[in-house]
Amino acid sequence: MFMRIFSDIYDLQEHLNKLRKNGKSIGFVPTMGALHNGHISLIKSSITENDITVCSIFVNPTQFNNSADLQNYPRTMNADIELLDSINCDLVFTPTVEAMYPKPETEILFNFGTIEQVMEGKDRPGHFQGVGTIVKKLFDIVEPNNAYFGKKDYQQLLIIKELTRQYNLSPNIIGCEIIRENDGLAMSSRNTRLTKHQRDEAPFIRKTMLWAKENIENYSPNNLTKEVENRINSNSEMRITYFEISEANTLIKCENWESNTDYIGFIVVEMGDVRLIDNIELF
Numbered sequence: 001m002f003m004r005i006f007s008d009i010y011d012l013q014e015h016l017n018k019l020r021k022n023g024k025s026i027g028f029v030p031t032m033g034a035l036h037n038g039h040i041s042l043i044k045s046s047i048t049e050n051d052i053t054v055c056s057i058f059v060n061p062t063q064f065n066n067s068a069d070l071q072n073y074p075r076t077m078n079a080d081i082e083l084l085d086s087i088n089c090d091l092v093f094t095p096t097v098e099a100m101y102p103k104p105e106t107e108i109l110f111n112f113g114t115i116e117q118v119m120e121g122k123d124r125p126g127h128f129q130g131v132g133t134i135v136k137k138l139f140d141i142v143e144p145n146n147a148y149f150g151k152k153d154y155q156q157l158l159i160i161k162e163l164t165r166q167y168n169l170s171p172n173i174i175g176c177e178i179i180r181e182n183d184g185l186a187m188s189s190r191n192t193r194l195t196k197h198q199r200d201e202a203p204f205i206r207k208t209m210l211w212a213k214e215n216i217e218n219y220s221p222n223n224l225t226k227e228v229e230n231r232i233n234s235n236s237e238m239r240i241t242y243f244e245i246s247e248a249n250t251l252i253k254c255e256n257w258e259s260n261t262d263y264i265g266f267i268v269v270e271m272g273d274v275r276l277i278d279n280i281e282l283f
């Protein structure tokens with residue numbers, strides 16, 4: 001079957017309703033485009049686990065708290081569509097901003113509790129309100145059985161699970177492992193904006209995270225955090241935004257190592273004006 005592209009919401013819904021009536025299960029991968037192997041692995045999981053896979057491409061303005069970041073976000077629609085076709089994705093949804101945000105706007109204010117108040121939520125005010133808004137709209141349109149998100153944006157994954165719980169939305173939320181370049185750099189659409197020298201240095205982020213994991217026994221959480229911050233800042237191409245060690249389900253910051261608790265180290269590093277995010281399971 002050849003891949004179909006929809007930009008109109010109602011055409012897509014009509015098509016999906018027919019498929020659902022014929023008993024087809026629907027997997028969904030929402031993206032902002034500039035697709036890389038991280039997205040491809042989500043789409044391949046969806047293709048394996050569902051009859052039909054829908055990928056949306058929409059650079060969502062409401063989740064950018066910085067207008068330069070929105071403007072500079074890479075947009076590669078033609079290449080994305082070719083790539084999706086080559087891996088046998090079934091449907092692509094490419095709505096306009098006007099269609100997703102009809103005027104006058106009606107804003108939903110979400111209350112995600114403490115998982116929104118730390119790290120990306122604290123550093124990028126309004127970001128998760130924007131993510132919640134667009135993901136809820138997309139889920140309401142596509143009504144998927146399963147939806148796939150990468151663990152690189154781990155806090156986003158928890159927010160979307162909470163959104164789905166609060167609004168009884170249809171899909172199972174499936175978190176997929178981080179896909180990395182051979183040198184360890186987590187794949188991201190933003191990597192394409194690094195200069196050659198920055199790109200050569202960028203794997204130092206992963207190396208520092210692995211060092212932290214190996215040295216848990218030797219440091220308190222606070223001292224390990226300081227050590228990671230110092231190591232990152234010692235690289236002249238990098239500036240640490242935060243390194244935080246938090247409990248995996250609540251994102252409550254770890255003050256003392258407790259046994260039988262899963263901790264994740266979360267990092268954001270700026271290289272020039274490119275903001276890179278990664279995380280590592282510590283225990």
Ligand code: PAF
Nearest residue numbers: 030031032060131134153
């Ligand atoms: O992770 C992303 O690419 C975006 O935040 C998402 C989930 C597609 C919502 O715009």
